Each structure stands twice: as C-alpha cells, then as structure tokens.
Amino acid sequence: MDIFPVSEQAPVRIELWGDEVDSIARFDTESQRRTEPLDEAEIFPALEVIFSSREELCERLDKLAAGVRGKLTDKIRALIYTDREYAEAGLSLSNLDKYYKLAYEKPAYVFDYFGEGICAVSEYSAVNENMRSFISQLSEDLKLLYESGVMFKKLDGFYLEGAEIAARATALPCVFLDTFMRQNEGVRFKKLINTDCRQTSGWGGGMVALGEELREYIDGGYTVVLLAGSEKTLPIIVSDLRSDGFDAEELIDGGEQEAPLAAGKIYVHTGSLSGGFDYPEACCALITQMKAMTAKRKKPKHKKGEEIRTLSDLKPGDPVVHAMHGIGKFVGIRSLETNGVKKDYITIKYAGTDVLYVPVTQLDLVSRYVGGSDDSNIKLHKLGSAEWQKTRTRVRRAVRDMAEELTKLYAERQQAKGFAFSPDNDWQNDFEERFDYQETDDQLRCISEIKEDMMKPSPMDRLLCGDVGFGKTEVALRAAFKCVLDSKQVAILVPTTVLAWQHYQTAIKRFEHFPVKIELLSRFRTAAQQQAAIRELKRGTADIVIGTHRLVQKDVDFKDLGLVIVDEEQRFGVAAKERLKDLFKGVDVLTLSATPIPRTLNMALSGIRDMSVIEEAPQDRRPIQTYVIEHNEGVIAQAISKELRRGGQVYYIHNRIDTIYTCAQKLAKLVPEARIGVAHGKITEQELSEIWRQLIEGEIDVLVCTTLIETGVDVSNVNTLIIEDADRLGLSQLYQLRGRVGRSSRRAYAYFTFRRGKVLSETASKRLEAIKEFTKFGSGFHIAMRDLEIRGAGSILSGRQHGHMEAVGYDLYLQMLNEAIAEQKGETPPPSPEDCLIDIMADAYIPETYIESSSLRIDAYRKIASIQTEEDSRDVVDEFIDRYGDPPKPVMGLVNIALVRNSAAALGIREITQRGEKAIFYMKSLSPECAPRLYDKYGSRLKFIQGEKPGFSIDLSAKKTTAELITEVVGVLRTK
Numbered sequence: 001m002d003i004f005p006v007s008e009q010a011p012v013r014i015e016l017w018g019d020e021v022d023s024i025a026r027f028d029t030e031s032q033r034r035t036e037p038l039d040e041a042e043i044f045p046a047l048e049v050i051f052s053s054r055e056e057l058c059e060r061l062d063k064l065a066a067g068v069r070g071k072l073t074d075k076i077r078a079l080i081y082t083d084r085e086y087a088e089a090g091l092s093l094s095n096l097d098k099y100y101k102l103a104y105e106k107p108a109y110v111f112d113y114f115g116e117g118i119c120a121v122s123e124y125s126a127v128n129e130n131m132r133s134f135i136s137q138l139s140e141d142l143k144l145l146y147e148s149g150v151m152f153k154k155l156d157g158f159y160l161e162g163a164e165i166a167a168r169a170t171a172l173p174c175v176f177l178d179t180f181m182r183q184n185e186g187v188r189f190k191k192l193i194n195t196d197c198r199q200t201s202g203w204g205g206g207m208v209a210l211g212e213e214l215r216e217y218i219d220g221g222y223t224v225v226l227l228a229g230s231e232k233t234l235p236i237i238v239s240d241l242r243s244d245g246f247d248a249e250e251l252i253d254g255g256e257q258e259a260p261l262a263a264g265k266i267y268v269h270t271g272s273l274s275g276g277f278d279y280p281e282a283c284c285a286l287i288t289q290m291k292a293m294t295a296k297r298k299k300p301k302h303k304k305g306e307e308i309r310t311l312s313d314l315k316p317g318d319p320v321v322h323a324m325h326g327i328g329k330f331v332g333i334r335s336l337e338t339n340g341v342k343k344d345y346i347t348i349k350y351a352g353t354d355v356l357y358v359p360v361t362q363l364d365l366v367s368r369y370v371g372g373s374d375d376s377n378i379k380l381h382k383l384g385s386a387e388w389q390k391t392r393t394r395v396r397r398a399v400r401d402m403a404e405e406l407t408k409l410y411a412e413r414q415q416a417k418g419f420a421f422s423p424d425n426d427w428q429n430d431f432e433e434r435f436d437y438q439e440t441d442d443q444l445r446c447i448s449e450i451k452e453d454m455m456k457p458s459p460m461d462r463l464l465c466g467d468v469g470f471g472k473t474e475v476a477l478r479a480a481f482k483c484v485l486d487s488k489q490v491a492i493l494v495p496t497t498v499l500a501w502q503h504y505q506t507a508i509k510r511f512e513h514f515p516v517k518i519e520l521l522s523r524f525r526t527a528a529q530q531q532a533a534i535r536e537l538k539r540g541t542a543d544i545v546i547g548t549h550r551l552v553q554k555d556v557d558f559k560d561l562g563l564v565i566v567d568e569e570q571r572f573g574v575a576a577k578e579r580l581k582d583l584f585k586g587v588d589v590l591t592l593s594a595t596p597i598p599r600t601l602n603m604a605l606s607g608i609r610d611m612s613v614i615e616e617a618p619q620d621r622r623p624i625q626t627y628v629i630e631h632n633e634g635v636i637a638q639a640i641s642k643e644l645r646r647g648g649q650v651y652y653i654h655n656r657i658d659t660i661y662t663c664a665q666k667l668a669k670l671v672p673e674a675r676i677g678v679a680h681g682k683i684t685e686q687e688l689s690e691i692w693r694q695l696i697e698g699e700i701d702v703l704v705c706t707t708l709i710e711t712g713v714d715v716s717n718v719n720t721l722i723i724e725d726a727d728r729l730g731l732s733q734l735y736q737l738r739g740r741v742g743r744s745s746r747r748a749y750a751y752f753t754f755r756r757g758k759v760l761s762e763t764a765s766k767r768l769e770a771i772k773e774f775t776k777f778g779s780g781f782h783i784a785m786r787d788l789e790i791r792g793a794g795s796i797l798s799g800r801q802h803g804h805m806e807a808v809g810y811d812l813y814l815q816m817l818n819e820a821i822a823e824q825k826g827e828t829p830p831p832s833p834e835d836c837l838i839d840i841m842a843d844a845y846i847p848e849t850y851i852e853s854s855s856l857r858i859d860a861y862r863k864i865a866s867i868q869t870e871e872d873s874r875d876v877v878d879e880f881i882d883r884y885g886d887p888p889k890p891v892m893g894l895v896n897i898a899l900v901r902n903s904a905a906a907l908g909i910r911e912i913t914q915r916g917e918k919a920i921f922y923m924k925s926l927s928p929e930c931a932p933r934l935y936d937k938y939g940s941r942l943k944f945i946q947g948e949k950p951g952f953s954i955d956l957s958a959k960k961t962t963a964e965l966i967t968e969v970v971g972v973l974r975t976k
Contacts, residue, residue, distance in 0.1 A: 002027070005043045012041045013882075032883050049100045057087045060102040064154060075149040098155055109160060111168040119172040123179065124187065131162055200276040200287055208512060210287075211244050214266060217278075217285050218246065224266045225251065227288040229436075231270050236433055238268050240513070289436075319369035319378050320348060321809040325356055326381030326388035327369055333854060335845065342890075344845040344861070354383040361844055361897050362837060363858075364865035369809040395808050396816050403820035418459035418586050419562055421486050424451070431481050431514060435474060437618060443471050446612035450479050450590060453610065454563075460588035466614030468739025469714075472592050473503065475614075476565050477510055479590055484516055484543045488562025492546040493580070495568050497523045497685065498708055501692060503567075504546045506714070511544075521547030521556070523685035552580060566591045624742040624750050628726070628768045631753040636722060637670040639751055640702060643720040644674060649695065650702040651709060651740060653723040657682055663724070664704040671702070679705040710736045719748040726752035727764035836905035838897055840914040840962045843890040850891065851884055864891075867898040896963050903970045910949075914962055921969065922951040930973055937972050 004011040010026040013034060024041050025034040051057040065080040083093055093099075100107070111119075121127060138159065145151035160168065170187060217224050226248075228237045234250060241248035251267035261267060263283060276286040318330045331347035334357070345357040346366060358366055369378065381388045439447075446464060453460035466472045480490040492507075494500045500522040507518050519533040519542045530550070536542035540559030545551065564587055566580070629635060643650050654663040657680045664678050677700035679691045694700045696715055703709075703718075710733060721741045726734060734752065742748030752768060754760060760768070808816070851857045860880070867873050873895055880887050887895070904912060911922040926944070934942055934952065941955040954969065956962060 003043060005041065006046055007042055007044050010035065012038065012043075014041070027882070031879075033879060034882055047096065049096050049103050051103050054087055054090060057099075057102070058084055061087065061099070064099075064102060067154065068152065070152070072149045072152070076152050079149060095150075098151065100158060101155055107158065109168070111172070114172055117172070119169050119174045120177060121169065121174065122177045124176050125178070128162070128166075131165065135159075135162060196280050198278045198280075200278050200285065207240055207244070211241075211246075213287070214241075214246060218264055218266070220283070221263050222283045222285050223261045223263050225261075225284075225286045226266055226268045227271050227273060227276075227286070228268050229270065229272055229289045232433060234268055234270055236430075241266055241268070321367050321369045321812050322348060322356065322358065323365040323367075323812055323815075324388075325350070325383055326391070327378060327809065328354075328356065328380055331355070333858065338841075341841045342843050342845055346858075349380075351380040351382040356383060359839060359844065360846075360861040361839075361865065361894060361901070363861045367809060367812060391807050392812075395813065396820075399813070399816045400820045400823070403817065403824045407821075407824040413461055414458050416459055416586065418457060418588060419486075419488065420457045421451075421454040421482055421488075421562075421588075423455065424482070425485065427485055427514070428478075428482060432478060434513065437471075439474075440471065440614070440616040440618060442466075442614040442616040443475055446475050446614055447478055449610075449612045450475065451482060454479065454482060454588055459586055460590065460610070462589070462610040462612060463591045463593060464612045464614070465593045467617070468736060469618070469743050470614045470616070471618055472614060473506060473714075474510075475612075476590060476592060477507060480507075480544055480563060480565065481511070481514070481516070483563040483588070486562065488560055489537065489540065489542070489558050490544045490563045490565065491551055491558070491561060492544065492565045493551050493567065494546065494548060496708065497548055498688065498692065499567065500524070500546050500548050501689065502714060505696075507544060507546060517541060517543045519545045521545055521550045523548075524689045561587050563588045563590065565589075568593065622742065622747050624738055624748045626738070626750045626752070628752045628754075630756045630758075631724065632756070633666075633670055635751070636667075636753075639720055639722060639749065640667070640671045640674060643749070644671070644701055646746075647717075648720060648746070649698070649700065649715070649718040650674075650720045650722065651718055651737075652702055652704045653707060653709075653721070653737060654704055655706050655725065655729070657706065660704060660706070667702060667704060674701040675699065676702045676704060679703060679708065681706060681708055707733065707737065709740050714740075714743055716744040719744070719746050721748070721750040723750075723752050725754060727754045727758070727760050727768060836901050836909050836911065838901050838904075838912045838966070840897070840912065840919070840966070842893050842897070842961065842963055844894050844897065845890050846894070847888060847890065850888055861894075864894050864898050867895065868902045870899070873899045893963055896967065900963075900967050900970055903974070904966070907970065907973050909970075909973075911951075912966055914956075917956045918953045919956060919962055919965055919969075920945070920951060920953045922949045926950050926952070933972055933975060934969075937968075 001014045001016065002011055003014065008026070011029060013025050013027045014021055015023040024038040026036040026038060027034045051060075061080055061084040065077045065084075068076050068080070070076075083095070083099075086093055142151060142156075166187060176187070176189070214224060214226075226237070228234045238248050238250060246266050247264065248266040248268055251269040261284075273286075273288045276288045278285045316330060316332055319327060320330045321327050325348075328348040328350040331349050334345050334347050336343060336345055336357070344360045346360065346363060348356045348358060348366070350356060450460070450462060450464070453462055464472055464475060476492070480492070483490050492503060494503060500520060501524050504518065504520040511518060517536070519536060521530055521533055525533070533542060533545065534556055537545055538557050538559060550556070564580075566589065640650050640652075652663075652667065654660050660678055660680055664676050667674065668676055677691050677694060679688060683691075691700070691703070695703055695718075698717065707729070719741050721738060723729070723734070723737060729737070738750045741750060754764075754768070846857050846860055848857075851860055863876050863879075867876060877887060877892075877895060880891065908924040909921055910924055911920075913920050913922075922945075931944070938954050941957070943953050945951045945953065954965065956965065960968070
C-alpha cells in the first residue's frame with residue numbers, strides 16, 4: 001500500500017502480510033523504488049472532521065435524520081440517508097465538513113489557539129471590509145444550499161459573525177496597526193500612539209543606488225540595519241561599504257552585541273524581510289535586500305522533466321510506429337488464447353482494413369509517433385508494402401551521413417588551435433559570489449563544463465540548453481567574465497533589439513563592481529553612438545559588446561575576440577550565419593537555446609556535440625497557473641485588477657498592429673485605474689526604448705504588445721499574461737510567451753483566450769490542451785516534442801534531418817542515430833530488437849490481478865521488452881517486487897524471454913518460433929562450428945533447415961519448457 005502522509009516529505013510504502021505490517025519504507029515518486037526503510041510512520045488524516053468510527057458517524061446521521069422537521073423534511077432526510085449509505089459502505093463523503101457539529105460538541109476557532117499571545121491587526125478597516133464581503137458571499141451561498149435542502153438549521157452556526165470576531169479579538173491583548181488614524185467600528189482603544197514610520201523599498205543588489213540611499217541616512221544621524229541575505233554575501237557587503245567610506249560592521253546575533261547600536265553607523269546582518277522601514281523619531285532605519293527573499297535558502301529541487309519514452313499514456317487513436325511495419329494507430333491491448341496459451345497483444349490499425357497484433361514480448365519494436373504532422377494528417381502505412389522499408393533505408397542513409405559529418409566537424413575542432421583561458425582567480429570567485437540567487441546544481445555543472453572547455457587549447461563550441469527562465473544568462477555572463485579576465489573581448493549576439501537591450505541592462509548591473517566596459521550595438525543606439533562603440537572594439541577598450549545582426553556587419557572589427565555567445569542561433573538568417581562562421585574561426589563559441597533538448601537526443605549526440613543542459617528550475621520559482629478560456633471582458637478586467645492590487649504588472653498580447661491601439665483603448669475603459677502602454681515592431685527604437693524603461697521602472701501597469709516580448713525579456717514584476725486569439729499562435733510560441741511571467745517567487749497567471757463562440761480546429765484545440773497540460777517545470781521538451789515544429793531537435797538538426805525524423809518518428813530516428821554514431825566512433829552497435837523475434841507457446845502476459853492499471857501494465861511491458869542484460873533483468877524484477885509484490889509465473893516467463901532474446905540476436909538468431917512440439921530457430925547464417933555442438937547436445941531431436949531462411953529445429957521434451965530450451969540453446973551456441 002502506497003500513501004503520502006501530509007506530515008512526510010516523501011511517500012511511504014507499507015507492505016502487508018495478511019493483516020500484519022511486514023515492512024515500511026519511503027520511496028521515490030519518479031522511479032517508484034524504495035529509498036529508506038522506516039521502523040514506523042505516522043499517518044495523519046487528510047480531513048478536518050474526524051469521527052472515531054464508521055459506526056459512530058452512521059448512528060449520528062440516523063439521529064440527525066430523525067430530528068429533521070419542516071417543509072423540506074423528505075428531501076433533507078433523503079440526502080442524509082444517501083450520505084449514510086456511503087459512510088456505511090466505507091466511502092468518503094465529499095461534504096463531510098458540513099457534519100462537523102456531529103463530531104465535536106464544542107467548535108474551535110482560530111482564537112482558541114492564540115493562548116496568551118498578542119493579537120496584531122493590520123489595517124483593521126480593510127480587514128473588516130474583507131470580512132464583511134466574505135461573510136456576505138458566504139450567506140448568499142448558504143441561502144442556495146438551504147433552499148435545496150443540502151444545509152438546514154441543525155447544521156448551521158459553523159462560523160463567527162463580524163461582531164463576534166471583533167469581540168473575540170479585543171478580548172485578547174490587541175494591537176491595531178493602521179496607516180491612517182480613523183474610528184474603527186466596534187473597537188474602543190485604551191491608548192493611541194501616533195508614529196511617523198515609513199516603509200522603505202528593498203534594494204536589488206546594486207551598490208551604487210544603495211550607497212546613495214545610505215549616505216542620506218548617515219548624514220541625518222541615523223542608525224541603519226541592513227539585511228544582506230546570506231552569510232556568504234554578508235562579509236562582501238561589509239567590505240564594499242567600508243571601501244565606499246561607510247562605518248560598517250556585522251551585527252551579532254542573540255543580544256551579544258557589546259555596545260548599543262550607534263548613530264551614524266551601518267550594521268549588516270543576515271536574513272531578509274518583504275520590506276524595510278524608516279523610523280524618524282528614533283533615527284533608525286532597516287533596509288532589506290529584496291532578492292535575498294528568494295536567494296539563499298536551500299530548497300528541494302523541482303522535479304526535472306520526465307522522459308517521453310513511455311507508452312503508458314497512450315490513448316486509442318494515438319499514432320505509433322512499429323520498427324518493421326511503419327506508422328499505424330494504437331487500438332488497445334487485447335488478450336488472445338490459442339491452444340490453451342494466453343497472451344496479451346498490442347493492436348495497431350494500418351491503412352485500409354489492415355490490423356497488426358504485436359505480442360507484448362516485442363513491445364520495444366513499438367514507439368509513440370512523435371513527428372511534424374498533425375495527427376489527422378499522418379499517413380498510415382499499408383502492411384506488407386515496400387514503402388516503409390524504402391523510407392527506413394533512406395533515413396538510415398541520411399542519419400549515417402549526418403553522424404559522419406558531425407564526427408568530422410568534431411575532430412576538426414579538436415585539431416584547431418584556439419586560446420587556452422586561465423584557471424579561475426580571485427576576481428572570478430568574487431564575481432560569482434555576488435550573484436544574488438542560489439545557483440541550481442544544473443547551473444553549477446554547466447558552468448564547470450563551459451570553463452573546462454575554455455581552458456582547453458582547442459576552440460570551444462558548446463550548446464547550452466535550458467527551459468525558459470532557468471538561468472542561462474548567468475552561466476553565459478560567468479563565461480564572458482572569464483574571457484575578459486584574460487584581456488580578450490566578448491561578443492554577445494541576440495536576435496532582437498529588445499533582447500539586446502535587456503541583456504545590456506543585465507550585464508551593466510552584473511558587472512557594476514568590476515572594470516568591464518560594455519557596449520550595445522542595436523537600433524536603440526544612434527549612428528554616432530554605434531560608430532563610437534565600433535571604434536572602441538577596434539582599439540580594444542570595449543570588453544563586451546551586445547548586439548543584434550548589426551554585430552556581424554563588415555564594418556565591425558575586434559582587436560582580440562575571445563568568446564562569441566549566440567542566443568537563439570536558429571533565429572538568424574543564412575547570410576548572418578555565414579558571417580558568423582568567419583567570426584568563429586579560432587574563437588570559443590557558446591550557443592544558448594531557450595528550447596530544451598530531450599535528454600534522449602542529448603545522450604545520443606554526446607561525444608560528437610558538446611552540450612550542457614539545465615533541467616532544474618530556480619529556487620522558489622512556482623509553476624504558472626494557466627487558464628484556457630473564451631475571451632471574456634469581465635474575466636480580463638478581473639485578472640488585470642487582481643494583478644494591479646498586488647502591485648504587479650501585466651502583459652496583454654494583441655498580435656495585430658492595425659488594431660492594437662483600439663484594443664488598448666478598450667482596456668483603458670475596462671480598467672480605468674491602469675496605466676497602459678503599447679509596443680510593437682513598427683514603432684521607432686527611441687519609442688520602444690522609452691516604453692521598456694517605463695515598464696521596468698513601474699510607470700506602466702499594462703503593456704499591450706505584439707509577440708515581440710517572446711524572446712528573453714525579463715521583467716520580474718510582470719506576473720500576469722493575457723493572450724488574445726491564442727489559437728492562432730504555435731505551441732512553442734505560446735510556451736515562450738508564458739515564460740515571460742513567473743520569473744520571481746510570486747505566483748504568476750497566464751490566460752490564453754480565443755474568440756467567444758469560435759469553433760477551434762483540431763490542431764488549435766490540441767495546442768491549447770497541451771499548453772494547459774504542461775505547466776510544471778521542465779515541461780519545455782514535452783512541448784518541443786508535441787509542437788508541430790519539433791523545436792527541440794531543430795536547434796541541433798538541420799531542416800533536412802527534421803524531415804527524416806518526421807518520416808519515421810522520433811524514437812526510431814533516435815535508435816538509428818545511436819547506431820550510426822556508434823559506427824562512426826568505432827564501437828559495435830547493440831543488436832537491434834528487431835534482429836530477433838520470439839513467438840512461442842507460453843503464457844506471456846501480466847495478470848490484471850498483479851497490476852490492475854492498464855497504463856501501468858503497458859509501462860511494465862515496455863520495461864520487460866527493454867531488458868538487455870542480466871543486470872537489467874534483476875533491476876526490473878526488483879522493481880516489480882518492490883511495487884507489486886512477487887511476480888507470478890507468466891510475468892517471470894516474459895522477463896526470461898526478453899533476456900534471452902537479446903542474447904539470441906547477438907548470436908545472429910533472427911527468429912524463434914514454436915510449431916506444435918518443435919522449437920524452430922531461424923538464423924542470418926549458420927556457422928559450420930555450431931552444427932557439431934548442437935548435434936552433440938540434441939542428437940536425433942535436431943534437424944537443419946536450408947533455403948532463404950536457414951536454421952534448425954529441435955523437438956521439445958517433457959523435461960523442459962520451450963523457454964528453458966531456448967535459454968539452453970543460446971548457451972550452447974555461445975560456448976566456444
């Protein structure tokens with residue numbers, strides 16, 4: 001029995017022997033394997049209302065029903081008796097909370113848990129107003145429930161009215177904190193204290209702005225306490241403040257400070273708050289580092305993305321690929337019994353009336369089709385036709401060519417001469433210490449891989465892949481600083497003007513403590529400014545330049561270029577890419593991709609393509625709440641108002657320039673309090689620059705814009721996204737747009753809307769379903785594989801290769817790629833599962849009594865079919881025992897067949913079948929030395945077969961099953 005108690009960090013597996021607990025252990029939700037044995041586990045009810053027994057609940061429901069009076073008596077009693085039947089049957093009641101009065105004689109309210117503590121009420125008027133609004137809404141809801149008989153008088157009184165709440169609160173030692181002095185209804189104050197205390201905004205890590213603010217306080221005779229986040233950053237900040245001429249020291253914990261806090265001094269302490277304060281009467285101020293709120297607290301990792309290589313989520317009608325027969329549609333699992341032998345088959349429908357029954361022992365020949373076509377347009381193959389074999393041959397040849405080309409390029413790059421950068425020094429360490437957030441393990445690994453490449457004498461060419469907002473920019477900036485420290489220049493190339501400006505602002509802030517000269521080359525700069533930047537690059541006085549395609553024009557020259565960082569290379573045109581190749585010669589290159597690569601493809605290309613992958617979400621980042629709805633002005637207005645009330649900002653995507661200003665006017669009427677800005681690709685660079693400045697500085701509440709924000713723009717205070725006509729955008733585009741919000745610890749919301757009454761096409765409907773489904777972190781490559789463009793492969797493979805992938809599906813393409821790369825590296829590729837098929841008269845199925853869920857059964861079949869070694873076999877059996885108990889005989893038969901199948905394929909056996917009392921082995925070729933060994937073992941039971949399918953047959957004996965005989969024959973053939 002598996003259970004996830006609310007008090008535990010991991011689920012618990014309880015193994016029973018009859019009514020006794022045999023073992024208890026924690027287990028991993030991903031692998032489903034046990035991780036830690038336990039002596040005991042506390043399982044708390046996940047309910048607020050708890051009865052001591054089922055009988056007690058039934059008895060009290062009977063009494064309640066008997067005491068009901070009034071015109072709705074029959075209806076109320078019928079509802080109570082229905083609940084009683086559920087309770088008696090041991091079923092949980094979804095409305096159990098309404099019977100709380102039956103469980104507890106005296107209700108307990110939040111005030112009952114306060115004890116002797118002080119009750120602090122912040123902004124009583126607002127609290128009172130919200131309370132009234134809530135109680136009013138609750139009363140309306142209850143009125144409907146009373147009218148329908150769901151609620152009645154004997155169950156009411158389960159909440160306190162406003163006056164009762166005020167009375168309970170004021171009976172405690174109570175402090176009311178209000179911004180403005182006003183008469184608080186129903187409350188009599190014993191003492192009124194008026195203070196002049198102001199809230200201060202936090203600082204974002206920039207020392208220049210902080211220094212200016214601190215100087216004002218110190219000149220005014222203030223004592224300042226500065227919260228600096230973690231212990232790691234505390235000494236750095238103290239050192240910086242002292243360098244700037246401030247009297248600063250660390251504040252000691254626990255009242256151990258030797259002297260009282262002195263005026264004109266800054267005390268730096270660890271920790272963080274949501275905001276600081278300025279208390280003029282006491283000449284005291286507290287300033288907090290806002291970013292520290294999400295920075296230095298170690299949290300459990302967010303789950304990484306899950307592999308897509310599973311059939312467990314197949315639904316009837318989904319396209320699948322059989323390695324030998326081509327593309328068909330999954331129908332379901334079917335059990336067939338022949339001559340008393342029961343087997344499970346996967347049923348696949350092909351073109352026309354063709355249907356294929358695939359034994360579950362051959363399930364590894366079947367994969368889910370992931371390609372570039374809409375499901376409704378996928379062409380199904382015809383069983384027995386030559387078309388599929390021709391397609392496979394064509395794709396295999398193309399994959400081999402690509403593997404050869406990639407291997408050649410990799411070898412050339414290893415031979416080329418580049419610059420070996422120095423190991424990290426104190427400056428590099430200091431730069432990395434000043435990062436305002438806790439790095440994820442993936443970030444640290446990628447940084448290490450990139451630095452290793454940079455320190456080699458051959459030029460680096462590495463691809464850094466990561467989901468939206470996973471911290472690729474910080475990794476790139478650390479590489480850039482390493483380059484600058486060796487007096488080399490860095491070019492950061494980006495596809496859009498807006499992204500160039502964003503990266504420029506990020507770099508300026510990140511390098512503010514270091515003598516690094518950064519330039520920007522884009523439409524946001526005048527011609528004179530661009531020429532000045534170009535001169536500085538030629539002279540070598542500019543260290544880093546960030547720009548669009550303007551960077552690759554012929555008038556741009558570098559004195560000593562050491563590193564090129566390319567963001568979203570696939571977005572550049574052919575001419576720009578050719579110019580990039582000239583720039584890249586002998587220079588380290590780091591390419592960033594915002595669309596993640598599936599791990600399977602990453603593993604296939606490892607060794608011929610240097611790749612670093614970030615799959616782990618930053619700490620405290622929360623998945624984006626996603627809604628797919630018809631366009632509704634009321635919902636839109638409510639969403640915008642809700643975001644503005646919490647001090648946030650909104651992106652509103654209207655992707656038609658001709659009507660964008662009309663849209664902005666409508667929004668202004670809907671939400672009059674909102675300050676609205678408009679941005680699109682046709683406004684001037686000066687206007688666009690000014691709009692981004694206003695957005696970042698909080699002067700715009702709602703930015704109505706086209707999809708120009710899709711690439712890389714990062715404004716952490718924008719946490720609501722609304723998209724009009726979302727059905728007209730591509731899936732990856734929707735995913736990238738959604739990644740523009742939720743870039744802080746605050747919950748973000750995304751509303752994907754389509755026109756009211758519009759009938760969505762099947763493609764658009766599936767696209768919106770997918771974006772709603774994939775909301776968790778690491779979903780990027782699920783999106784990439786689901787998307788019509790398969791962007792995950794597109795950033796590595798050419799368009800031509802993408803066409804080949806579409807022809808055979810992702811899994812089979814990947815298998816071919818693995819084989820081709822193994823050949824190029826001089827390795828022997830593993831035998832293909834299609835090289836040996838086994839179909840014998842033996843029970844081969846997983847009983848429903850062993851694994852009830854059909855999706856889990858398919859997954860189990862897939863794991864069995866993938867067994868290649870004894871170790872794989874033990875792992876699968878161990879997992880089955882761990883999850884489902886001891887495997888029954890038919891399951892162990894499946895495992896043994898799967899294991900022997902791979903051994904047989906390695907020996908050149910193409911097919912093993914059973915006809916009556918004979919086991920027949922068909923081989924690619926029968927070597928002369930095998931015949932004597934087989935004859936010595938089986939004598940007259942052995943017969944050799946000649947012709948197109950050479951092989952041999954062996955008569956079965958009563959002593960061994962067919963599966964045992966096959967295992968024995970494979971052992972004989974293996975013997976030298």
